[in-house]
Amino acid sequence: MSYNLSVVNIIPDAHKDAINQIAELYGCGSNNLSVKLQGDDGIYWGCHSWWKPEDYATFSNDELRAQVVPAELQPALAHLYERLVLDGDAQENWQAALALKGISVSKNEFNHKRPIGSLF
Amino acid sequence: MIRTPLSTVIGGAFWTPSATIVGGTSKTLTFSQIIESLFSNGEQGFFYDPNDLSTMYQDSAGTIPVTAAGQPVGLILDKSGRNNHAYQTVSASRPILQCNATTGAYYLAFDGVDDYLQTNSIDFTSTDKVSLFAGLNRTGNANIGTLLETGSSFTNPTGGFGIKCPVGVGESTLNLMASTGGSNVSTGAVVSPDKLVYSGFIDLSKTTAIEQVNFKVNGVLVNTTRSNLASNGNLANVSVFIGRRAGVSRPFNGHVYGFINIGKLVSDNETVVIEKELAKQLGVTL
Numbered sequence: 001m002s003y004n005l006s007v008v009n010i011i012p013d014a015h016k017d018a019i020n021q022i023a024e025l026y027g028c029g030s031n032n033l034s035v036k037l038q039g040d041d042g043i044y045w046g047c048h049s050w051w052k053p054e055d056y057a058t059f060s061n062d063e064l065r066a067q068v069v070p071a072e073l074q075p076a077l078a079h080l081y082e083r084l085v086l087d088g089d090a091q092e093n094w095q096a097a098l099a100l101k102g103i104s105v106s107k108n109e110f111n112h113k114r115p116i117g118s119l120f
Numbered sequence: 121m122i123r124t125p126l127s128t129v130i131g132g133a134f135w136t137p138s139a140t141i142v143g144g145t146s147k148t149l150t151f152s153q154i155i156e157s158l159f160s161n162g163e164q165g166f167f168y169d170p171n172d173l174s175t176m177y178q179d180s181a182g183t184i185p186v187t188a189a190g191q192p193v194g195l196i197l198d199k200s201g202r203n204n205h206a207y208q209t210v211s212a213s214r215p216i217l218q219c220n221a222t223t224g225a226y227y228l229a230f231d232g233v234d235d236y237l238q239t240n241s242i243d244f245t246s247t248d249k250v251s252l253f254a255g256l257n258r259t260g261n262a263n264i265g266t267l268l269e270t271g272s273s274f275t276n277p278t279g280g281f282g283i284k285c286p287v288g289v290g291e292s293t294l295n296l297m298a299s300t301g302g303s304n305v306s307t308g309a310v311v312s313p314d315k316l317v318y319s320g321f322i323d324l325s326k327t328t329a330i331e332q333v334n335f336k337v338n339g340v341l342v343n344t345t346r347s348n349l350a351s352n353g354n355l356a357n358v359s360v361f362i363g364r365r366a367g368v369s370r371p372f373n374g375h376v377y378g379f380i381n382i383g384k385l386v387s388d389n390e391t392v393v394i395e396k397e398l399a400k401q402l403g404v405t406l
Binding site for chain 2: 002003009023027028030031032033034035046047050090091094095105
């Protein structure tokens with residue numbers, strides 16, 4: 001099976017560390033939610049990843065999840081926004097998720113306006 | 121045609137690098153062998169070749185091989201001989217190997233959100249020159265993108281370099297930047313086609329900005345402005361990030377077909393060989 005499931009995850013700042021810990025428990029590394037986002041009500045963090053559909057089914061199975069995720073981290077999952085598109089386009093999925101949530105990439109992180117006279 | 125010491129060549133026939141010598145050894149060199157020869161004097165840098173599946177792994181530890189298009193790349197081995205491998209420890213930030221349906225060439229697809237690769241520190245401190253080559257397909261320009269950059273930015277630590285693609289929001293542009301001794305130099309933002317072969321040259325032994333940073337798009341030297349002037353000096357011992365500034369911001373949205381970075385200026389003839397191969401993979405005409 002191929003990695004053809006486009007997945008956008010977005011989480012409020014307060015739950016970022018818990019979700020990143022959960023991702024680490026699944027062997028996905030230490031800082032998956034790494035894109036700083038700005039909403040009207042505060043800071044969010046997001047990421048885009050490609051999954052095998054069967055892996056995602058395993059991840060979203062409550063029974064199996066309970067075996068991996070400790071009880072103290074599980075409440076954070078209720079705040080995790082997910083947008084899934086099979087055979088989707090990463091950018092389309094990402095932009096649509098941001099639009100639906102009414103949030104944008106933090107200007108400080110992304111699109112620095114070039115000062116006049118500067119070319120970089 | 122078999123050529124002997126007594127052969128007479130009539131009509132302008134000539135030997136090509138791919139000529140086969142019957143009864144002897146073939147002079148055919150693969151693209152990889154040609155690139156590897158550029159590093160034969162110990163030059164620092166890297167050569168990443170997505171067309172060589174044996175050099176890629178799905179995880180950063182190098183335990184799960186990449187076997188087909190559609191799989192994530194957590195580690196790509198450096199074919200220069202310097203062992204400057206590029207890796208990604210975070211699952212969500214791994215580019216995906218894909219295949220160009222027209223040319224059959226493989227490439228790394230960066231999602232323009234959070235994908236990037238990085239190296240351990242590469243010691244460029246013995247040189248003030250760098251050549252950079254990449255086959256690119258820019259698939260979006262909604263944000264400023266970092267194709268390649270050293271350190272936390274190309275000026276930190278000083279002695280770094282970088283390529284932005286695009287340079288500004290909504291632009292179809294790219295550039296070349298370098299720094300040393302606390303000073304820096306940069307080309308202007310150059311409009312380019314989305315599919316392109318990029319050839320960049322940095323020479324910080326020169327004393328004018330126009331000589332210090334130059335690049336070609338699809339084999340043609342670009343004519344652009346320069347900003348600032350770098351002092352003379354060598355480059356840094358520093359990590360290289362591909363696809364995202366310092367692994368934090370300015371994600372590159374596009375495809376990378378091969379990436380070569382050499383701590384010296386590559387000759388015109390060698391440059392042409394590299395550009396032709398990358399163009400073939402991309403499906404562009406030089």
